[in-house]
Amino acid sequence: MxxxxxxxxxxxxxxxxxxxxxxxxxxxxxxxxxxxxxxxxxxxxxxxxxxxxxxxxxxxxxxxxxxxxSCFVNPLTALSFVETMKMENHTALVHTAAASNLGQMLVKICKDDGIPLVNIVRKSEHVELLKNLGAEHVCNTSDDNFMDTLVSALVETGATLGFDATGGGNGGELPGQILSAMEIAANKTAKEYSRYGSDTYKQVYIYGGLDQSPTILKRAYGMSWGLGGWLLTPMIGRIGMEKFQQMRMRVAKEIKTTFASSYAQEISFEQMLQPEIIKSYAKQATGEKYLVNPHK
Ligand SMILES: NC(=O)c1ccc[n+]([C@@H]2O[C@H](COP(=O)([O-])OP(=O)(O)OC[C@H]3O[C@@H](n4cnc5c(N)ncnc54)[C@H](OP(=O)(O)O)[C@@H]3O)[C@@H](O)[C@H]2O)c1
Incomplete structure (x- = not known):
């Protein structure tokens, strides 16, 4: 408390x-x-x-x-990931819990804008779901060869920036696994060996807490890396008003396509406080968002 x-x-x-x-x-x-x-x-x-x-x-x-x-938080967060990538001189992205509402938007944005994206999910049905949306790279943490597939996708895309919604996903290891895989991918093209690790800068931002487990860092990625938190509101300040307006206009124009959200159920305030319903939406499972209708 x-x-x-x-x-x-x-x-x-x-x-x-x-x-x-x-x-x-x-x-x-x-x-x-x-x-x-x-x-x-x-x-x-x-x-x-x-x-x-x-x-x-x-x-x-x-x-x-x-x-x-849901025209504000998830659409503008997905668009702001791309802006962060550009501002911080990366050229491709990694995203976890990628079958989420936000993740599906990001797949569509990256496809339309030609940005290489590596998606990480934890269930095979979500690999299918994202491939059907046009995703090229989808890695599943439940597969035995997860790290190998992640490294291959990183070699192919050159992604050095990751956004992790879990914080403690995959037994707490996910953010560190992304950094490790980025390091392995960078070393595959390194011209000479350095005992300090690759000089390619690798960054992962934790932007959600879907898994409350501690974040475990095994530091197998040299000395050129960063792990931090990321929140939409301060990022809007960094983006500036003009660009932010353009992003809002895009959301309004594409609200039924790129930024469409779906809901498992529409509930009233009273229903929102029923223990059974709380248990259901608190799972934060793929495709199970609830729409609150205050007039109901
Ligand atoms: N920092 C910011 O400014 C900001 C802005 C917007 C959103 N967010 C965060 O973004 C995340 C996604 O939001 P959303 O609305 O798109 O969510 P959503 O549609 O409810 O989807 C949640 C996703 O997370 C997965 N998931 C749940 N628990 C997990 C775990 N322990 N390990 C791995 N995957 C897990 C679910 O997959 P399964 O079906 O496999 O459970 C599902 O695909 C949330 O954490 C939200 O708080 C942060």
Missing amino acids: GSMKPRLDQSMQAGNEGAGIIEDAGENVKELIGKTVGLAGGAMYSQYRCVPAASCLVMDEGTSPAEAA
Whole structure:
């Protein structure tokens, strides 16, 4: 409870993002009335919100609030992975828990934008799922030859940047395994031996905590590597307003294709607090997101 102490006895409004239809608007933005908009405004688990017009991402005609409900966090995170790659001088990506909602978006973005991507999943059915979306490289941590397939994919793509949603995946070893495989791949093309390891810089960002196990680092990757945390909000600041607007426009345009989200069930606030339903969405399993409908 230590880390929760500052939060105790405080009322906390919940809900990162959502979508709805504009009921009324200020004088300068009356044209928004009746439009479907998405936004990440905090306190989004509400029937009505009053927000600045500029925060709203206006969807194209024919987009429902349910289709726009997840238009912010996952789409912009997937797009921001690509921006991080460019800013930090990498040319290809590795992604874990890759069959996730976000992972499927990333597969489509990378395919459309010609960015080599190495996907890591833990079930054979998810290898199929991603291949059907057009993924070229999908490695399965449950396969005996996981490390060999990962190294081959890294040699082929030259990926030196990884985004790990698990933190402690594959018995805590996953972030370290990615760095090790990158080192093996880099040494395959090294011109001479160095006892300090390859001078290719390898970076893994942990951006989620799907597995609460400790992260185990066996440091079999020389001295040119980094492991850090990654969060969308500060990254938006680094990207800058102009680029961020372009990314938002792309999300609105492709909300039914690249950035489409699907839901196992639509639930009310009351249902959201039922123990059986909590158990179900807390699994964070592939394709089992729940859509909260505050009007239900
Ligand atoms: N840092 C940021 O700014 C940021 C922004 C957006 C999202 N995120 C994070 O991104 C992650 C993905 O979000 P999402 O909405 O796309 O999730 P999602 O659709 O609910 O999918 C979760 C995925 O994680 C896999 N998974 C669950 N537990 C796992 C474990 N212990 N080891 C390996 N894989 C596991 C599931 O695969 P199985 O079916 O095999 O269980 C599933 O494919 C979440 O952790 C979220 O918090 C972070």
